[in-house]
Amino acid sequence: MKPSARAFPLLLAALLPLSACGIPETGVVEAGEPATGVLDPGVTSAPSESAPEAVPLVKVPLYFVEDGALVAVDRTVPGSTDLGSSVLMLFKGPNDQELGRGLTTELPPAAEAPTIRTDGTGVTVQLSRSAGILSDTAVDQLACTVAVARLRQDPALGRAQVTVEQPGGRLAGRSSDDCPVGADRKTPEGPGTAERTATPGIGGSVGGTGG
Incomplete structure (x- = not known):
């Protein structure tokens, strides 16, 4: 018998157990659940359905x-x-x-925002020349608004002293204690x-006030 004739029965015998076990000769066997959470090309994260954060409300004195x-x-x-926004x-x-x-x-419309400087409990409000000279009541309005806003900004201060600097170097001082x-x-x-x-008037002028 030729060698090739003897090899064929041996090869056939080796393949028969594989066919009997159900193992395919070619292809890929799929098993398990399909993959989830796969993103489209170019997408880095899944879209969020969370509601936008609400803007908090604050009280401005x-x-x-x-x-x-x-x-x-x-x-x-x-x-x-x-302070500037207030x-x-x-x-x-x-x-x-x-x-x-x-x-x-009694405050006139502001064409320019005043300059505000803080130093601990002290606050200086420098008015622009277009503001003119304020009445005592107008100075009270401005100084108390700034003083109370400063205390809400930093309650640990306990009190605030405000100096309103008007055109011409006229100064007016007010304390939060009087507001x-x-x-x-x-x-x-x-x-x-x-x-x-x-409060009818809180006074406390320094270097003169408008009247």
Whole structure:
């Protein structure tokens, strides 16, 4: 018998067990669950369905005038504010709701924002030349708005001293201790007891004030 004839039966015998076990001769065997979380080309993360974060509401202390007296009000606005934002809000005057309550202002419209400098408990507000000379009540409005805003910015200070620098070098000083407060803010003497407290005038001029 030729060698090739003897090899064929041996090869056939070797292949028969493989066929009997069900092992395919070619191809890929798939097993398990299909893959999940696969992103399209160019996509780095799955889209988020979380709701956007809500913008927090903050209370901004502003001082207006009612029947000739200084009045403390809190205006609620979205987002955070700084001293400059509070002052610009004050110079714009009472909003419709506040006007409806009879509040007015003696501050003129601001063509330019004042310069504000802080140094611990001291705050200096330098008005632009276009602001002109303010009345005592207008200075009270501005100084108290800045003083109370400064204390809310850093309650650990306890008190704030504000100097308003007007055109021509005229200075006017005010202390937060002399400012009327609302029911939601405490002073060194104790908590306020009314929603709005009026003060006819708080004085405290340094180097003269406008009249």
